[in-house]
Amino acid sequence: MDREPSGSPRAGERVFRFAPSPNGYLHLGHAYSALLNFDLARRAGGRFLLRIEDIDRGRARPEYERAIYEDLGWLGLEWEEPVRRQSEHFGDYAGALAKLDALGLLYPCRCSRGDIARATQGRADWPHDPDGAPLYPGTCRGTVGQGPASLRLDMAKAVALGGGVRWREAEVGEVAADPSVWGDVILARKDVPASYHIAVVVDDALQGVTDVVRGRDLYEATRIHRLLQLLLGLPEPRYRHHALVRDEEGKKLAKSRLSKPLRELRADGATPADVRRIAGLD
Numbered sequence: 001m002d003r004e005p006s007g008s009p010r011a012g013e014r015v016f017r018f019a020p021s022p023n024g025y026l027h028l029g030h031a032y033s034a035l036l037n038f039d040l041a042r043r044a045g046g047r048f049l050l051r052i053e054d055i056d057r058g059r060a061r062p063e064y065e066r067a068i069y070e071d072l073g074w075l076g077l078e079w080e081e082p083v084r085r086q087s088e089h090f091g092d093y094a095g096a097l098a099k100l101d102a103l104g105l106l107y108p109c110r111c112s113r114g115d116i117a118r119a120t121q122g123r124a125d126w127p128h129d130p131d132g133a134p135l136y137p138g139t140c141r142g143t144v145g146q147g148p149a150s151l152r153l154d155m156a157k158a159v160a161l162g163g164g165v166r167w168r169e170a171e172v173g174e175v176a177a178d179p180s181v182w183g184d185v186i187l188a189r190k191d192v193p194a195s196y197h198i199a200v201v202v203d204d205a206l207q208g209v210t211d212v213v214r215g216r217d218l219y220e221a222t223r224i225h226r227l228l229q230l231l232l233g234l235p236e237p238r239y240r241h242h243a244l245v246r247d248e249e250g251k252k253l254a255k256s257r258l259s260k261p262l263r264e265l266r267a268d269g270a271t272p273a274d275v276r277r278i279a280g281l282d
């Protein structure tokens with residue numbers, strides 16, 4: 001059957017994606033997420049896309065990307081070609097950033113992590129974002145400077161313009177969420193002209209993704225993603241944040257057998273069926 005190029009979904013068609021970053025070898029947690037997306041796409045008669053999230057040029061490596069194709073192929077997954085590689089689409093992210101800039105929502109920031117730590121240290125009640133980092137104290141907001149800068153979203157203005165943030169979470173229903181808990185997030189880095197948040201919402205929209213199925217560790221980031229979708233006029237996908245694979249003691253994959261890269265499990269003689277079973281996908 002002929003496929004339309006990715007990004008042109010047919011009306012009513014469900015589109016799922018697995019979007020790993022080639023910063024290391026895939027482990028069981030990735031296998032779970034990839035297989036779950038694949039299974040849900042199959043069951044819905046929908047499409048399954050693979051996207052390589054490689055904008056972090058310092059960490060992404062070709063051998064990890066090659067290993068992703070190899071490991072997912074071994075697991076029995078099939079995905080559409082061509083695979084979208086984010087590093088080839090900085091122009092798309094620049095376009096979205098320009099729109100936000102035209103709305104007066106971005107400002108350049110030259111602070112390092114150390115600068116932020118110094119500005120907020122000793123302030124016991126200083127708020128932290130859901131990942132545990134101190135909220136940006138706004139040092140560069142409204143200032144003019146020179147030299148390489150990251151771009152931050154002026155969260156207060158963005159929330160005022162974007163309106164109430166809500167999303168549909170599978171098995172939960174509608175979630176109302178305030179993105180302000182993240183503060184003025186970075187949307188373009190000093191060294192990379194994009195960030196995970198802007199790239200993920202632009203790509204999900206361009207690829208016609210209808211269902212974002214990913215780990216629970218990205219649940220809170222959805223607050224930012226929905227705000228960006230509202231500001232940029234992008235469609236709202238359905239979300240399902242799945243539990244993370246835990247080790248035998250119920251700990252997040254630490255240095256246990258389960259944190260072994262898939263390729264090592266394979267070398268030890270594990271089969272794709274074993275991986276499905278250990279990941280809890282039977």
Ligand code: GLU
Binds near residue numbers: 200218
């Ligand atoms: N690239 C992200 C990761 O590997 C996942 C992004 C997403 O699914 O939204 O953690």
